[in-house]
Amino acid sequence: MSEKVYFSSSLYRPEAVQKGVTDYSELASFSVEEQKNGTLVTITEINPSFSEVLIHHFCNHVLNETIILHREEKGGQV
Amino acid sequence: MSDENQLQMQYDVQERTIRCIIDETLYPLEAIYGASYLFIDRCFVFLERPEDKKVQVSLRSKQEASEDELEALLGEFANELLNQVLRWRVSEATAQIREYTMARAFVSHPAQTSIDALLAELDAEELEEDELEISVPWETNDV
Numbered sequence: 001m002s003e004k005v006y007f008s009s010s011l012y013r014p015e016a017v018q019k020g021v022t023d024y025s026e027l028a029s030f031s032v033e034e035q036k037n038g039t040l041v042t043i044t045e046i047n048p049s050f051s052e053v054l055i056h057h058f059c060n061h062v063l064n065e066t067i068i069l070h071r072e073e074k075g076g077q078v
Numbered sequence: 079m080s081d082e083n084q085l086q087m088q089y090d091v092q093e094r095t096i097r098c099i100i101d102e103t104l105y106p107l108e109a110i111y112g113a114s115y116l117f118i119d120r121c122f123v124f125l126e127r128p129e130d131k132k133v134q135v136s137l138r139s140k141q142e143a144s145e146d147e148l149e150a151l152l153g154e155f156a157n158e159l160l161n162q163v164l165r166w167r168v169s170e171a172t173a174q175i176r177e178y179t180m181a182r183a184f185v186s187h188p189a190q191t192s193i194d195a196l197l198a199e200l201d202a203e204e205l206e207e208d209e210l211e212i213s214v215p216w217e218t219n220d221v
Contacts, residue, residue, distance in 0.1 A: 056122035
């Protein structure tokens with residue numbers, strides 16, 4: 001079973017998506033495909049213990065990383 | 079749809095998730111990020127771009143939640159969104175005065191240095207009065 005999540009590049013930073021993939025790589029398998037307006041992440045082999053919540057936690061993590069990067073770029077900190 | 083309804087935020091509730099579309103011309107991305115950041119520990123937040131200048135925000139409760147609870151969650155998010163817009167606008171409006179204050183802080187630094195230089199000069203003069211630079215207690219001078 002696989003799940004797909006599309007992160008619009010106007011809202012999510014590709015570096016943040018990549019960091020999320022790296023941080024969650026022990027809990028599932030991820031494949032990342034850069035598209036014209038965003039990044040498509042396909043998640044497979046999700047650890048059964050986290051199958052219901054992993055995707056949501058992963059998306060929260062990517063958003064958190066995006067906001068941190070955005071604020072750092074603006075000269076501030078979270 | 080009545081005029082009264084048009085003033086309300088349109089939303090959609092589905093399986094522990096509530097979604098609404100935010101107009102980026104009214105709520106800048108900074109404000110959406112600011113509100114989202116504060117809600118990340120309370121619920122799952124996901125952003126999508128359904129069309130240009132529109133952001134769809136999905137708030138998914140971390141535990142079972144009734145429709146009323148989800149509506150309350152969205153209401154709090156909307157309030158926080160307004161709060162963040164205000165903070166952002168105040169920050170933009172006061173940027174110049176903050177820069178001015180910072181500049182003043184740097185300008186005052188050399189003045190402090192000159193006071194230190196004057197004090198050092200005074201100390202040097204006091205030492206010059208005593209050729210051997212030996213401090214003599216005042217009681218000894220009276221003898």
